[in-house]
Amino acid sequence: MGRCGTGPGLDRKCLNQGDFLGPRPGWHESCSMKGGKTEDTRGAEVDAKTKILVVDDDEVVRLSHQRSLAGAHCHVVAVWNGDEAMRAMEQQPFDVILLDLRMPGTDGLAVLRMIKQRWPETEVVIVTGYPSLETVKEAVEAGACDYLTKPVGPDEVIHAATGAATRKQWALRRVPDQIEARRMP
Numbered sequence: 001m002g003r004c005g006t007g008p009g010l011d012r013k014c015l016n017q018g019d020f021l022g023p024r025p026g027w028h029e030s031c032s033m034k035g036g037k038t039e040d041t042r043g044a045e046v047d048a049k050t051k052i053l054v055v056d057d058d059e060v061v062r063l064s065h066q067r068s069l070a071g072a073h074c075h076v077v078a079v080w081n082g083d084e085a086m087r088a089m090e091q092q093p094f095d096v097i098l099l100d101l102r103m104p105g106t107d108g109l110a111v112l113r114m115i116k117q118r119w120p121e122t123e124v125v126i127v128t129g130y131p132s133l134e135t136v137k138e139a140v141e142a143g144a145c146d147y148l149t150k151p152v153g154p155d156e157v158i159h160a161a162t163g164a165a166t167r168k169q170w171a172l173r174r175v176p177d178q179i180e181a182r183r184m185p
Contacts, residue, residue, distance in 0.1 A: 096124075
């Protein structure tokens, strides 16, 4: 049996069970902790050091995403608009951003463009309740790595964040290889 991360005194969501466990140890065969990473048998693996920023003006959505990702052992910060997202990024760049499109003030596409311009290594996942082919195209062209439509369940949020974090890790591994390849005659 492996530990799912629902330890004594913690109220965490087990990634495989789909229910909230009270203040007691939660042990399930399908969950395990490996070297600072949480892994479930569906293949989702997130490093405990992964920093994720959730940007959504809807408090229920923001808290839901934050709770789902915190249960996956990520460092999660949630803000309610684009201006706060930019301030958060200036304080500490995040690995992955879950970004709503329609928010008060600066809209999600403008925030996406600013983030990719200043922090190109940050992966951005668009999460919107107003999907359209036009916004999908604009988001992908601006550098979004994924596009989800609301409502989004906890498994989808974890899967999207995991995919974005993995994409970033592979991109960062390629950079040293590319530099080395340029040095060789």
